[in-house]
Amino acid sequence: MARIVMKFGGTSVGDIERIRNVARRVKTEVDAGNQVAVVVSAMSGETNRLVGYCDAMAELYDTREYDTVVATGEQVTIGLLALALQTIGVDARSWTGWQIPIRTDDAHGKARILSIDTTILNERLALGQVAVVAGFQGLGQDNRITTLGRGGSDTSAVALAAALKADRCDIYTDVDGVYTTDPRIVPRARKLDRITYEEMLEQASLGAKVLQTRSVEMAMKHKVRLQVLSSFVDMPGTLVCDEDEIVEKELVSGIAYSRDEAKVTLMAVADRPGVAARIFGPLADNNINVDMIVQNISADGKATDVTFTLPRGDLSRALRVLEAQQDAIGYQRLISDKGVVKVSVIGVGMRSHAGVAQTMFSALSEKGINIQVISTSEIKVSVLIAEEYMELAVRALHTAYGLDAA
Amino acid sequence: MARIVMKFGGTSVGDIERIRNVARRVKTEVDAGNQVAVVVSAMSGETNRLVGYCDAMAELYDTREYDTVVATGEQVTIGLLALALQTIGVDARSWTGWQIPIRTDDAHGKARILSIDTTILNERLALGQVAVVAGFQGLGQDNRITTLGRGGSDTSAVALAAALKADRCDIYTDVDGVYTTDPRIVPRARKLDRITYEEMLEQASLGAKVLQTRSVEMAMKHKVRLQVLSSFVDMPGTLVCDEDEIVEKELVSGIAYSRDEAKVTLMAVADRPGVAARIFGPLADNNINVDMIVQNISADGKATDVTFTLPRGDLSRALRVLEAQQDAIGYQRLISDKGVVKVSVIGVGMRSHAGVAQTMFSALSEKGINIQVISTSEIKVSVLIAEEYMELAVRALHTAYGLDAA
Numbered sequence: 001m002a003r004i005v006m007k008f009g010g011t012s013v014g015d016i017e018r019i020r021n022v023a024r025r026v027k028t029e030v031d032a033g034n035q036v037a038v039v040v041s042a043m044s045g046e047t048n049r050l051v052g053y054c055d056a057m058a059e060l061y062d063t064r065e066y067d068t069v070v071a072t073g074e075q076v077t078i079g080l081l082a083l084a085l086q087t088i089g090v091d092a093r094s095w096t097g098w099q100i101p102i103r104t105d106d107a108h109g110k111a112r113i114l115s116i117d118t119t120i121l122n123e124r125l126a127l128g129q130v131a132v133v134a135g136f137q138g139l140g141q142d143n144r145i146t147t148l149g150r151g152g153s154d155t156s157a158v159a160l161a162a163a164l165k166a167d168r169c170d171i172y173t174d175v176d177g178v179y180t181t182d183p184r185i186v187p188r189a190r191k192l193d194r195i196t197y198e199e200m201l202e203q204a205s206l207g208a209k210v211l212q213t214r215s216v217e218m219a220m221k222h223k224v225r226l227q228v229l230s231s232f233v234d235m236p237g238t239l240v241c242d243e244d245e246i247v248e249k250e251l252v253s254g255i256a257y258s259r260d261e262a263k264v265t266l267m268a269v270a271d272r273p274g275v276a277a278r279i280f281g282p283l284a285d286n287n288i289n290v291d292m293i294v295q296n297i298s299a300d301g302k303a304t305d306v307t308f309t310l311p312r313g314d315l316s317r318a319l320r321v322l323e324a325q326q327d328a329i330g331y332q333r334l335i336s337d338k339g340v341v342k343v344s345v346i347g348v349g350m351r352s353h354a355g356v357a358q359t360m361f362s363a364l365s366e367k368g369i370n371i372q373v374i375s376t377s378e379i380k381v382s383v384l385i386a387e388e389y390m391e392l393a394v395r396a397l398h399t400a401y402g403l404d405a406a
Numbered sequence: 407m408a409r410i411v412m413k414f415g416g417t418s419v420g421d422i423e424r425i426r427n428v429a430r431r432v433k434t435e436v437d438a439g440n441q442v443a444v445v446v447s448a449m450s451g452e453t454n455r456l457v458g459y460c461d462a463m464a465e466l467y468d469t470r471e472y473d474t475v476v477a478t479g480e481q482v483t484i485g486l487l488a489l490a491l492q493t494i495g496v497d498a499r500s501w502t503g504w505q506i507p508i509r510t511d512d513a514h515g516k517a518r519i520l521s522i523d524t525t526i527l528n529e530r531l532a533l534g535q536v537a538v539v540a541g542f543q544g545l546g547q548d549n550r551i552t553t554l555g556r557g558g559s560d561t562s563a564v565a566l567a568a569a570l571k572a573d574r575c576d577i578y579t580d581v582d583g584v585y586t587t588d589p590r591i592v593p594r595a596r597k598l599d600r601i602t603y604e605e606m607l608e609q610a611s612l613g614a615k616v617l618q619t620r621s622v623e624m625a626m627k628h629k630v631r632l633q634v635l636s637s638f639v640d641m642p643g644t645l646v647c648d649e650d651e652i653v654e655k656e657l658v659s660g661i662a663y664s665r666d667e668a669k670v671t672l673m674a675v676a677d678r679p680g681v682a683a684r685i686f687g688p689l690a691d692n693n694i695n696v697d698m699i700v701q702n703i704s705a706d707g708k709a710t711d712v713t714f715t716l717p718r719g720d721l722s723r724a725l726r727v728l729e730a731q732q733d734a735i736g737y738q739r740l741i742s743d744k745g746v747v748k749v750s751v752i753g754v755g756m757r758s759h760a761g762v763a764q765t766m767f768s769a770l771s772e773k774g775i776n777i778q779v780i781s782t783s784e785i786k787v788s789v790l791i792a793e794e795y796m797e798l799a800v801r802a803l804h805t806a807y808g809l810d811a812a
Contacts (some may be wrong), residue, residue, distance in 0.1 A: 053486055054485070054489060057486050061489050062492055080459055080475060082474075083463040083464045083471045084463055087464045096551075
């Protein structure tokens with residue numbers, strides 16, 4: 001007997017038939033003698049509909065009221081899944097965030113889970129009752145409903161698995177596991193049996209949509225054995241686990257890409273101490289996260305060009321902020337480019353092997369792809385390139401690192 | 407300064423624009439210096455959509471899960487109305503049933519309000535904050551969400567007005583008050599300035615959809631001054647109040663009708679003691695409410711015919727119950743008829759005046775309308791007639807009691 005947390009996203013519970021299908025999957029685990037808690041998202045489209053209402057009502061809205069509205073999506077799903085389970089003879093009841101409670105901080109719209117009271121869930125699981133828990137939501141310090149931000153149901157599931165000391169946290173989704181890269185771009189992409197937390201974290205932060213970044217961080221911190229698998233096909237998925245559980249480590253486990261990038265260059269910035277603070281301070285104050293940064297060496301020692309990347313959706317806001325600060329920063333011209341993408345190679349094997357970045361640069365160079373910005377971490381190398389080369393670059397790198405399926 | 411509870415039904419909050427309109431109406435009361443609590447229903451169509459999901463999921467569903475699903479409709483509206491109020495500069499926050507809490511019993515799907523904790527609402531109202539409260543829902547004894555049954559938001563509003571000792575409870579709806587009868591049938595129907603609780607209660611129970619029966623009972627019990635008025639037109643509505651607040655009492659204040667009727671006749675029932683219990687016991691056990699009952703005198707003292715009416719939607723279930731009990735009851739034949747309606751005249755004046763029923767019978771007889779069943783109470787007379795005569799009967803009675811507008 002094991003204790004399992006199963007999580008199903010919006011597509012998996014998109015209509016009545018799919019919720020029935022989820023119920024059958026849950027029943028299989030129950031029939032195998034397992035204790036099961038299920039975390040679900042809102043039916044696909046629901047969250048967008050609810051967010052749309054709030055957007056239509058007010059330009060800048062009170063996030064506490066936004067949470068009250070948006071959290072209803074998951075509440076509908078838990079009730080319906082509990083009914084579906086009961087219909088096929090599985091004892092089940094639904095739990096909203098406040099009923100458990102799942103306590104969060106008061107950062108409405110992007111709250112963080114502080115603690116989960118497992119008293120009553122432990123009691124019910126021990127009785128063989130399936131707990132159907134609303135993802136994405138919790139109870140703030142002031143007795144109001146909070147939401148964790150988009151994709152937060154993954155985080156709910158992992159946090160619940162950690163709190164319940166579950167043996168496994170199975171994330172059911174519309175893909176059947178984690179791939180070496182996006183199979184829509186590289187048909188010879190391979191599904192990975194296992195991937196380390198660190199690699200998964202890089203994949204998530206770099207734009208792979210399989211798991212939400214915070215959920216992977218939390219799984220890593222609490223050593224929750226995460227499994228990514230398909231809600232629609234019955235086959236093994238990918239296990240996200242500790243490095244020492246993976247016997248044959250590959251040098252590079254995946255190629256990730258992100259289209260959500262924009263590049264900004266400030267030309268002829270006066271090259272004096274404190275200039276970086278004057279550029280990036282106002283952006284940070286406006287909640288704009290800058291990613292890659294390059295400062296060119298100034299030829300004459302007086303002026304320099306500063307280039308950085310940021311999420312595409314923040315570009316126009318960033319430009320407004322920088323234009324307002326032109327005198328304070330002291331630059332001549334502002335250039336921006338939305339036609340860029342970030343391509344990254346990821347692998348824990350890099351730690352112990354030199355030459356990984358070199359393979360990347362050569363492979364791109366051979367295809368005539370110009371690298372605009374480079375950034376590296378212990379287990380990944382990212383480059384910024386023109387958007388039109390994206391697919392070509394991903395395919396070239398997939399082959400260069402020997403990831404193509406036989 | 408007064409303390410007011412305002413209630414807006416599903417049509418009044420049917421879309422973003424209408425919610426904005428409600429916000430403007432609330433602002434008017436706030437600007438006049440009043441303390442305001444607003445009770446709202448789900449956006450029109452929402453409850454049906456949510457009930458539809460439950461119906462699709464299970465034939466006989468766990469009403470606790472049904473409540474979890476269906477209560478989300480009101481939760482969406484409170485968040486949106488709070489946002490709409492904030493947008494026009496009115497301090498407001500939303501309150502779900504469990505946040506206040508509004509405590510109910512555990513009769514999920516048709517729960518009754520037990521108590522409302524007014525501590526926090528009193529605090530906020532005193533600070534000038536508008537409380538936007540979810541109608542139709544509460545918190546059960548076991549920390550689960552309950553709903554009060556269809557139309558329950560009226561009851562929420564009246565209960566809240568009683569608990570908050572409000573000076574007025576204004577029920578905004580898609581009609582502009584209580585009429586002597588349905589203006590769609592009688593164009594010369596008059597809007598009443600005032601109506602007694604008792605008469606309103608009869609109107610509500612007899613099928614007039616303006617107010618929910620339980621809300622009127624509760625208003626009468628707690629002496630809540632109820633006002634029914636239009637959300638769309640700015641004009642005085644109808645005040646529901648004590649008899650002694652009405653100076654010029656009319657003999658009959660209204661003609662009500664209900665299409666939601668069906669008639670069942672058991673032919674040749676053995677006429678022996680206990681037969682009524684054998685017929686109506688099993689129906690009561692199956693939660694079927696019987697309304698009018700007639701037992702014909704048996705000519706030979708051995709067999710009798712029993713006729714009764716019940717809600718049309720319960721007919722097929724009632725017939726199944728009675729067929730299964732044929733031997734136990736001892737009847738020869740079962741006849742049913744869905745083509746019947748109930749027409750009633752209502753008026754507190756009847757108490758002190760004879761001849762009211764006679765006027766009714768004569769008026770119907772003059773039009774050649776056959777009366778199938780009669781039932782009376784202190785302040786109403788109801789008759790069952792063939793459906794095809796309904797409009798004719800209502801018009802004839804409206805004229806006969808002198809209710810036609812000049």
